[in-house]
Amino acid sequence: MTIPQATRSCIDLHCHSTASDGALTPAALVARAAERGVTHLALTDHDTLAGLAEAHRAAMSAGITLVPGIELSCLWKGRTIHVVGLDFDPDDPGFRARVARQVDNRRARAAMIAERLARLGVSDLLDRATEAARGEVPGRPHFAQALVAAGVVRDAAQAFKRYLGAGKPGDVRACWPELPEVVSWIVDAGGIAVLAHPRKYQLTATKLRELTEAFRRAGGQALEVSTSGQSSGDLGFLAELCRRHGMWGSQGSDFHFPGAAWCELGKIMKMPDGVEPVWHHFREPVRC
Secondary structure (H helix, E strand, O other), X not given: OOEOOOOOXXXXXXXXXXXXXXXXXXXXXXXXXXXXXXXXXXXXXXXXXXXXXXXXXXXXXXOOEEEOEEEEEEEEOOEXXXXXXXXXXXXXXXXXXXXXXXXXXXXXXXXXXXXXXXXXXXXXXXXXXXXXXOXXXXXXXXXXXXXXXOOOOOOHHXXXXXXXXXXXXXXOOOOOOEHHHHHHHHHHOOOEEXXXXXXXXXXXXXXXXXXXXXXXXXXXXXXXXEEOOOOHHHHHHXXXXXXXXXXXXXXXXXXXXXXXXXXXXXXXXXXXXOOOEHHHHOOOOOOO
16 A cells, blocks of 8 residues: 655655656646645656756746656666666756766667667657657657557557567667766765665565665665555565665655556655655755
């Protein structure tokens, strides 16, 4: 069961808009968050800052505090890992240049996906996927939409099962930087580096402890303890990792689209006792 965090403050520090692979524009996302009682929101689109300006304007109108956010892709032992950056300076020139490199990586990856799927006979597949992404760099969900629209598959689930899922032709890994490098980008921009949804990497407990230690040594400060799709056992395990490594706890719905009751803005399992919340360490600390 998911529950709001508090009556006065509802904090959601992980969600996505059409600037990456979400279904709602940044403004619509903020409006939905406001309707659901969210008071503090971080828009954490994949490897881009493109939605922040629109989200900031919408947040000011809605009375929501918008925390600068992003979800950056990187590699650890050959595995793709995601790191959420929070409360950084979005105007930091060095950070913006590094994020631009990530966008270039995503653009090259999209072109390779289109090339691999060319045998399906869908003309202008990359253009169709880009249109589905509303002009932003398309990811696999946008290619799935394009394949559905072209009549190649009946729905997105079938697109992933046949063409885009793990081990399929459209499963293209980008040339992401290594974990310590990405953590340093966030820290150098004055932000807080958070290991995103640690239980979703399908790592054993031993491997996840190893990843957490590597993340901490690289300068990572927090773990995403509470996110969608987790069990109470996951929550307790991640809370213990925070305590053991002296790290802060973060939380977020990882919202992408409406209609999934298990993944809704502002609906997050309560942070366990004894875990220091990451928002206590923002430049403007949030006290619930």
